[in-house]
Amino acid sequence: MAGSRFAYVKKFELPDALLPSTFMVFRLDGHSFHRFSDEHRFVKPNDLRALELMDHAAITLMQEYKDISLAFGESDEYSFLLRKSTALYNRRQSKIVSTLTSLFTSSYVFHWPKYFPDVPLRYPPSFDGRIVLYPSQQEVRDYFAWRQADTHINNLYNTAFWALVQQGGQTTTEAHATLKGTVSKEKHEILFSRFEINYDKIDARYRKGSILVRVETPEEPAPESSNTPTPNVKSTEPLDETLKAKKKKAKNATKVELLHTDIIRDSFWEKYSYLLKD
Ligand code: ATP
Ligand code: ATP
Ligand code: MG
Ligand code: MG
Ligand code: MG
Ligand code: MG
Numbered sequence: 001m002a003g004s005r006f007a008y009v010k011k012f013e014l015p016d017a018l019l020p021s022t023f024m025v026f027r028l029d030g031h032s033f034h035r036f037s038d039e040h041r042f043v044k045p046n047d048l049r050a051l052e053l054m055d056h057a058a059i060t061l062m063q064e065y066k067d068i069s070l071a072f073g074e075s076d077e078y079s080f081l082l083r084k085s086t087a088l089y090n091r092r093q094s095k096i097v098s099t100l101t102s103l104f105t106s107s108y109v110f111h112w113p114k115y116f117p118d119v120p121l122r123y124p125p126s127f128d129g130r131i132v133l134y135p136s137q138q139e140v141r142d143y144f145a146w147r148q149a150d151t152h153i154n155n156l157y158n159t160a161f162w163a164l165v166q167q168g169g170q171t172t173t174e175a176h177a178t179l180k181g182t183v184s185k186e187k188h189e190i191l192f193s194r195f196e197i198n199y200d201k202i203d204a205r206y207r208k209g210s211i212l213v214r215v216e217t218p219e220e221p222a223p224e225s226s227n228t229p230t231p232n233v234k235s236t237e238p239l240d241e242t243l244k245a246k247k248k249k250a251k252n253a254t255k256v257e258l259l260h261t262d263i264i265r266d267s268f269w270e271k272y273s274y275l276l277k278d
Pocket of ligand 5: 029030075076077
């Protein structure tokens with residue numbers, strides 16, 4: 001149809017390449033997960049199954065897209081850092097956002113029964129996605145610090161809120177009223193004095209969120225001369241090529257690790273400084 005008289009309509013499609021040499025942060029967030037979590041009976045304040053399913057879908061994305069070096073997840077959202085130098089889909093914004101959002105969503109649905117064996121999906125969930133560009137490492141660090149600070153604020157509030165409801169016998173309206181205007185220290189105090197909950201002892205997964213880092217796996221040892229006889233080939237070229245390919249593979253082999261640690265302080269970024277390299 002390329003040469004048809006209709007082809008001019010293609011010209012209405014505008015290019016949408018993202019600025020070169022800038023960090024991309026791709027964030028997605030569950031659409032109306034307040035309702036979705038209600039309808040699928042998520043445990044409050046934190047449903048572990050749902051968080052682990054989010055992590056799984058995020059790992060799927062990092063396995064498929066090697067230019068994602070780091071990710072951070074909390075609640076129904078995940079943020080992914082793409083290398084400054086990434087040429088993924090020629091940096092076309094719509095293509096990246098739609099493909100990554102779609103793969104995350106399909107992985108979430110695909111793996112749902114593993115995490116919720118007794119809860120059939122009542123309707124298809126969806127996620128929104130966006131990309132924000134950051135020019136330097138400082139903004140990238142501050143972006144992730146912002147998300148982790150958000151995790152802390154939300155989790156402290158939700159932990160106190162649901163303690164008042166589930167253990168304190170308050171209605172949700174009463175719990176809202178109890179917490180209205182309280183500062184962090186007062187929420188800690190409510191949790192400790194009324195419910196003997198030491199907030200700092202709560203699982204780091206809930207307090208810190210999920211961090212996925214790409215780490216290089218150590219190079220595999222060179223294959224030993226095994227019992228398998230060396231194939232009798234005239235030219236060594238194909239073998240060399242295979243070895244080269246193997247070596248390259250080992251060199252670039254990476255795996256994804258899941259952490260629940262502080263990413264606001266310097267120590268994380270000192271240890272993982274390579275994640276911010278080009
Ligand atoms: P929007 O479409 O604007 O994002 P939303 O209803 O998804 O609306 P969010 O601000 O994204 O609103 O909040 C997501 C909500 O999903 C949380 O407030 C919480 O109620 C629920 N939720 C998500 N993950 C979990 C979880 N693991 N355990 C319990 N509840 C969860
Ligand atoms: P891109 O990721 O760039 O879209 P693509 O491989 O999806 O690459 P398309 O131009 O979208 O390329 O073409 C989709 C291809 O999928 C078709 O060329 C065809 O080979 C195959 N395909 C899609 N739907 C059908 C179908 N119903 N029956 C048979 N083949 C199909
Ligand atoms: Mg929202
Ligand atoms: Mg949401
Ligand atoms: Mg959200
Ligand atoms: Mg296609």
